[in-house]
Amino acid sequence: MKNDLSYKDKKVITIGIVRELTGLSDRQIRYYEERKLIFPERSLGGSRKYSFSDVELLMEIANKIEDGIQTHEIRKEMLREQKKQSDAEVKTKMIQGQLNAHFGMRKV
Amino acid sequence: MKNDLSYKDKKVITIGIVRELTGLSDRQIRYYEERKLIFPERSLGGSRKYSFSDVELLMEIANKIEDGIQTHEIRKEMLREQKKQSDAEVKTKMIQGQLNAHFGMRKV
DNA sequence: CGTGTAAGGAATTCTGACACG
DNA sequence: CGTGTAAGGAATTCTGACACG
Numbered sequence: 450m451k452n453d454l455s456y457k458d459k460k461v462i463t464i465g466i467v468r469e470l471t472g473l474s475d476r477q478i479r480y481y482e483e484r485k486l487i488f489p490e491r492s493l494g495g496s497r498k499y500s501f502s503d504v505e506l507l508m509e510i511a512n513k514i515e516d517g518i519q520t521h522e523i524r525k526e527m528l529r530e531q532k533k534q535s536d537a538e539v540k541t542k543m544i545q546g547q548l549n550a551h552f553g554m555r556k557v
Numbered sequence: 558m559k560n561d562l563s564y565k566d567k568k569v570i571t572i573g574i575v576r577e578l579t580g581l582s583d584r585q586i587r588y589y590e591e592r593k594l595i596f597p598e599r600s601l602g603g604s605r606k607y608s609f610s611d612v613e614l615l616m617e618i619a620n621k622i623e624d625g626i627q628t629h630e631i632r633k634e635m636l637r638e639q640k641k642q643s644d645a646e647v648k649t650k651m652i653q654g655q656l657n658a659h660f661g662m663r664k665v
Numbered sequence: 666c667g668t669g670t671a672a673g674g675a676a677t678t679c680t681g682a683c684a685c686g
Numbered sequence: 687c688g689t690g691t692a693a694g695g696a697a698t699t700c701t702g703a704c705a706c707g
Contacts, residue, residue, distance in 0.1 A: 456564040456609045461574045463677095465600065465698065470569070475699080476668055484667095492573065494676045496699060501564045519666070571698095573677065583678080584689055592688095602697045604678060627687070 460490040460498040467499050471507050478507065484520040486510055486527065568598040568606040575607050579615050586615065592628040594618055594635065 464475055471478070481487050482497075487506060489497040499507075513523050572583055579586070589595050590605075595614060597605040607615075621631050 459609075461578070462569045463571050463574070463699080466569045466571070466606070469600075474668075476670085479700090480667065492577075492676090494699085495701095496573075496676075498574070501567075514667080521666095571677080572679095582689075584691085587679090588688065600697090602678085603680095604697075622688080629687095 457501045460500045460503070462499045462501070462504065464489075464497050464499070467504055467507065470504050471511065473507060473511055477511070481507065481510055481520065485524055486520060565609045568608045568611070570607045570609070570612065572597075572605050572607070575612055575615065578612050579619065581615060581619055585619070589615065589618055589628065593632055594628060 462470075464478060467473075467478060468475060478487075479497075482489060487499075487503055487510070489499045489503065492498055510520075510523060514520070570578075572586060575581075575586060576583060586595075587605075590597060595607075595611055595618070597607045597611065600606055618628075618631060622628070
């Protein structure tokens with residue numbers, strides 16, 4: 450069930466390419482990182498590396514900012530999303546556990 | 558039916574990352590290009606850009622070279638592959654055309 | 666608050682060539 | 687043939703700061 454992160458989530462794109470792909474400036478891209486909206490990895494030399502998912506997220510962020518939403522708000526939205534996700538996973542596991550308790554170790 | 562090239566085929570990876578991903582040296586990667594086994598795109602500044610498909614192909618090439626196959630041979634193999642592909646497509650289209658001739662413009 | 670910019674330095678990439686074998 | 691390497695230059699990226707508003 451655990452899908453090994455595929456192409457979409459691999460951090461392999463340098464900031465110059467992200468600039469081309471999104472149309473954003475480096476300044477903007479780095480600023481959104483400073484505001485904790487995006488989390489690139491780093492190469493040994495210190496260059497930022499992004500995934501395709503990051504690229505898509507950046508475009509969503511840019512849209513929201515154009516709509517006048519502040520980075521602080523966007524961050525709160527994203528945290529709420531993550532909490533929802535996490536809660537859902539917990540719930541899934543609980544149900545899974547109850548099923549196991551009732552029906553034993555069979556795969557459900 | 559024509560799938561817009563997805564993440565896997567987008568040329569967005571610089572040679573340094575390809576080096577990390579494949580374990581090959583830049584010299585090797587550039588040499589395989591010189592031998593027409595791989596075809597990166599270029600950024601405006603002239604830097605090479607590869608896709609995930611390219612990365613996989615590079616690893617296949619590296620394996621064959623380890624097995625003692627020469628780049629020239631590998632190239633011929635690849636061309637044969639492509640011809641097969643192309644022939645299959647032509648055949649598909651011919652059959653498609655015959656079906657259309659018999660059954661009219663309905664989508665098959 | 667979000668973004669542009671000039672500044673200086675460090676890491677990255679490029680090409681053409683020589684070397685070995 | 688396939689690959690390593692030193693060479694010199696150009697493009698890329700990084701950080702911290704000042705500016706505007």
